[in-house]
Amino acid sequence: MAQKRLGNQTVQLQNSPTIIATASIVGPKEGKGPLSSYFDKILEDDLCGEKSWELAESKMVKEAMQMAIDKTSYVMSNVDYIFAGDLLNQLMSTSFAVRDLKRPFFGLYGACSTMSESLSLASMIVDGGFSDLVIAGTSSHFCSAERQFRFPLEMGSQRPLTAQWTVTGSGCAVISSKGKGPKIRRITTGKVIDEGIKDPNNMGAAMAPAAVDTIRTYFEDTNDDIDSFDIIATGDLGKLGMDIAKEFLMKSGYDISKIYTDCGVEIFDSKKQDTHSGGSGCGCSAVTFCGYIYNKLINKEFNKVMLVSTGALLSPTSTLQKQSIPSIAHAVIIQND
Incomplete structure (x- = not known):
């Protein structure tokens, strides 16, 4: 019997796992943004001394x-x-990394929702008593993502104002059955939502409905108090998607405007750094959470946080076939003792 379920899509972790440490590495552009002081390492160049972006x-x-x-x-x-x-085919970046670490590995693809997805599954396996120590993480790279999903950088294609800038960065969290630190209390697993958006340069509009559905479902499942949160952070909706999500949640009776932000809005100064609608990519919510938000939790400036990483589940093939963009969002509730 599923004793830990709340409502339709939410689970309450009985042995709340602890996030005992995080780490974040970002590229040079991210290192010049508003959150630069929160990252563990800022690369001097996007190639990081390697032969390819991947x-x-x-x-x-x-x-x-x-x-x-x-x-x-x-x-x-x-x-x-x-x-x-x-984000890459066959999880190339992650698989090549963990082959040297020689630890049991679950490869995940949730597009840009992967940080919340990895946190969710890692926490469930610890809460279920199957593990005492797990790593959850993800990454993205502007150049590798552009090559796979859009156009070669050499073409110098003009980006519309609705477009976002894929974050070059990797974030990971160490989750333990014991130890000090903020704990993962609840998880709301998202559904695939598709409202018919076909423009791959307007990801915020494509993903916003999924974020709205997951956030609304969390509050319906739990009857939790919005005012109990210090921050609700979506993954990478950017400015446009954030405005859409805020408006639709308001229409549903959930006014989160005082505590709502988006990692894609926080990570860049869009005016000075020319990122148009903001940041995107798996690394966006990963480094913002593992850097900025986790720091605020550790220092007790935040007590209760909802991280809602959002992902557009398109592929180069689906785009060429003129398919719309299905999206998903997973919510993780992290709280200090």
């Missing part, structure tokens, strides 16, 4: 995972499982 992303993943473990009293061999993924 290998550079893989190097970020490996370094972020090792860096996070080094902040704890454990070593990598103590890790029971790694839950992680990226």
